[in-house]
Amino acid sequence: MPKPRLQKADTHARIVDIAAKRFRERGIHEISLADLMSEAGLTVGGFYKHFSSRDELVVEAFVASCQDAVSWSRGVSSYQQAVTEYLAENHRDHPETGCAVAALVGDVKSESHSVRAAYTREVRRNLEFFSSLAPADGALAKRQAGMFIFSACIGALELSRSIDDPKLSRDILRAVRKLLVDETPARRSLKRQKRRRASA
Amino acid sequence: MPKPRLQKADTHARIVDIAAKRFRERGIHEISLADLMSEAGLTVGGFYKHFSSRDELVVEAFVASCQDAVSWSRGVSSYQQAVTEYLAENHRDHPETGCAVAALVGDVKSESHSVRAAYTREVRRNLEFFSSLAPADGALAKRQAGMFIFSACIGALELSRSIDDPKLSRDILRAVRKLLVDETPARRSLKRQKRRRASA
DNA sequence: ATTATCTATAGATCTATAGATAATGC
DNA sequence: ATTATCTATAGATCTATAGATAATGC
Numbered sequence: 352m353p354k355p356r357l358q359k360a361d362t363h364a365r366i367v368d369i370a371a372k373r374f375r376e377r378g379i380h381e382i383s384l385a386d387l388m389s390e391a392g393l394t395v396g397g398f399y400k401h402f403s404s405r406d407e408l409v410v411e412a413f414v415a416s417c418q419d420a421v422s423w424s425r426g427v428s429s430y431q432q433a434v435t436e437y438l439a440e441n442h443r444d445h446p447e448t449g450c451a452v453a454a455l456v457g458d459v460k461s462e463s464h465s466v467r468a469a470y471t472r473e474v475r476r477n478l479e480f481f482s483s484l485a486p487a488d489g490a491l492a493k494r495q496a497g498m499f500i501f502s503a504c505i506g507a508l509e510l511s512r513s514i515d516d517p518k519l520s521r522d523i524l525r526a527v528r529k530l531l532v533d534e535t536p537a538r539r540s541l542k543r544q545k546r547r548r549a550s551a
Numbered sequence: 552m553p554k555p556r557l558q559k560a561d562t563h564a565r566i567v568d569i570a571a572k573r574f575r576e577r578g579i580h581e582i583s584l585a586d587l588m589s590e591a592g593l594t595v596g597g598f599y600k601h602f603s604s605r606d607e608l609v610v611e612a613f614v615a616s617c618q619d620a621v622s623w624s625r626g627v628s629s630y631q632q633a634v635t636e637y638l639a640e641n642h643r644d645h646p647e648t649g650c651a652v653a654a655l656v657g658d659v660k661s662e663s664h665s666v667r668a669a670y671t672r673e674v675r676r677n678l679e680f681f682s683s684l685a686p687a688d689g690a691l692a693k694r695q696a697g698m699f700i701f702s703a704c705i706g707a708l709e710l711s712r713s714i715d716d717p718k719l720s721r722d723i724l725r726a727v728r729k730l731l732v733d734e735t736p737a738r739r740s741l742k743r744q745k746r747r748r749a750s751a
Numbered sequence: 752a753t754t755a756t757c758t759a760t761a762g763a764t765c766t767a768t769a770g771a772t773a774a775t776g777c
Numbered sequence: 778a779t780t781a782t783c784t785a786t787a788g789a790t791c792t793a794t795a796g797a798t799a800a801t802g803c
Contacts, residue, residue, distance in 0.1 A: 359781065380580060381661050383765060397782045399767065456709045457657025461581050464715070471714040495726035499703065502727050506706025507698070509656045514671040515664070526695035527702050559755065583791060597756045599793065 363401050366391050370412035371419075375454035376447040379409055379462065410465045416451035417473050430484040431532050437504045438528045440521065443511050452477055453505045477501055503527055563601050566591050570612035571619075575654035576647040579609055579662065610665045616651035617673050630684040631732050637704045638728045640721065643711050652677055653705045677701055703727055 369390050373382045384405060385395045402408045427433045436442065437450070446454045452473055459470045481504075482497025507527035511520040569590050573582045584605060585595045602608045627633045636642065637650070646654045652673055659670045681704075682697025707727035711720040 362781080378657065378661060384767090385765075394783055395766085396768090396784065400781070405766065452710075455657070456713050457578065457655070459713045461578060467713070467715040471716050471719070474710060474714050475719070495730060498707070498723045498726040499730040502706035502710060502723065503699065503703040504706065505710060506702035506704065509709070510652075510674060510702060510705060513656050513659045513667070514674050515667040516671050519671070519675070523698045523702065526698040530695060530699040562755080584793090585791075594757055595792085596758065596794090600755070605792065 359401075362391070362393070366393075366398075366401060367408070367411045367415050370408055371415040371451075372447040374409070374412050374458075375416055375449065375451055379455065379458045384408075406463045406465065409462065410469055413451060413455070413466060413469050413473075416454075417476070419448055420450055420452075420473070420477065424480050427484070430486055433481065433484050434500065434504065434528055434531045438507055438524045438531075440524065443508060443520070443524065446512065450477075450505075450508070453508045456505060456509060500531060503531055559601075562591070562593070566593075566598075566601060567608070567611045567615050570608055571615040571651075572647040574609065574612050574658075575616055575649065575651055579655065579658045584608075606663045606665065609662065610669055613651060613655070613666060613669050613673075616654075617676070619648055620650055620652075620673070620677065624680050627684070630686055633681065633684050634700065634704065634728055634731045638707055638724045638731075640724065643708060643720070643724065646712065650677075650705075650708070653708045656705060656709060700731060703731060 366387060370382075370387050373387060373390070384398050387408075388395050388398055402411070423436075424433075427436065442449045452470070455470065459467055462470075478494070478497045478501055480497075481501045482493045485493050485496035485500060487493045487496040504527070507523050511523050514520055514523075566587060570582075570587050573587060573590070584598050587608075588595050588598055602611070623636075624633075627636065642649045652670070655670065659667055662670075678694075678697045678701055680697075681701045682693045685693050685696035685700060687693045687696040704727070707723050711723050714720055
């Protein structure tokens with residue numbers, strides 16, 4: 352039963368949004384176009400009136416995923432909040448609305464040039480975000496701290512998602528959260544100062 | 552042209568070794584049984600005389616991959632050496648002989664119970680290895696430091712492999728290497744002591 | 752005769768295309 | 778008449794199975 356005049360652009364966006372969720376949730380190749388179209392209430396046949404290829408959808412869906420990260424970062428005002436929320440069990444359990452860089456970190460290796468380019472842009476945006484919040488002095492130190500923090504976050508989140516032991520999964524998130532928040536150079540020197548002031 | 556009596560066990564091991572390489576290199580589902588058998592100089596038909604299913608090969612290949620990590624860790628005697636070699640460009644460029652936990656961190660989410668169980672065992676073994684070398688005092692601190700270090704290493708390695716900018720890729724490896732080796736709690740307090748001694 | 756491997760193929764996907772269909776808007 | 782979507786299908790995989798074949802070892 353065709354339903355014309357119901358805004359083609361809306362349908363297009365709906366397909367992209369669904370793909371953006373499912374790709375992060377299950378991986379780019381673990382879901383078929385038929386499944387995605389069906390979730391949108393459509394059939395496979397119509398797909399190529401919206402996209403010239405599967406790859407085109409992958410790129411659009413990835414870019415759409417990044418919007419979730421942009422919205423999230425707007426609500427984050429401190430380094431501690433960023434790390435705590437990124438490494439929360441809630442984020443681990445909901446890859447479909449979470450960080451696309453983490454969710455697709457293994458997948459993109461075998462993707463097209465366009466996908467990898469979009470991915471690299473998003474990595475760079477994330478590094479800038481974490482650098483801007485990083486407790487470090489000077490542009491270079493901030494940049495390096497951003498790379499360090501983002502790497503630790505991605506590694507911990509993906510490890511916690513991949514193992515099948517819930518306790519170990521939680522322990523990894525907690526340990527990395529703790530060491531990132533407590534044991535960062537600037538924070539440590541802050542603590543030292545407090546200790547000194549207290550003992551004086 | 553069949554070649555009987557040439558040790559079935561040898562052929563079996565050869566298939567497993569090839570799979571162990573290709574799965575790490577390209578991902579578990581980006582390579583077909585036909586391709587693997589062909590690289591072993593065989594045809595697909597014979598596959599099921601060696602394995603009851605594709606999944607069985609995935610498990611055996613994963614376990615075989617872990618041997619590379621065990622051999623590697625035997626030659627590692629210090630924390631600094633572990634981090635430096637793990638985050639080397641050479642490791643980044645040769646996933647086929649490198650850490651299977653990193654190479655398959657995204658892939659295992661959609662794999663069978665057996666694969667995920669083997670993966671979890673290997674994560675645990677790696678955590679123990681990094682914990683044993685970690686510059687931290689006390690069993691708990693060592694355990695947490697191991698999780699922290701391994702997460703940062705996996706995140707940095709996989710990010711460096713996924714992006715398409717060689718310079719950024721190298722910068723990430725370098726920054727994480729530097730901050731892990733220089734800025735670890737125990738090392739920092741060591742440095743502080745040296746500074747104090749020098750100024751005294 | 753046994754056994755490892757081969758050829759051939761069934762059955763299940765999945766991407767992509769061709770042409771039909773039905774609701775809107777002139 | 779136009780246009781968005783549908784049904785149907787071609788062509789390319791990929792896993793798994795059935796039965797044939799050829800080299801060894803009795």
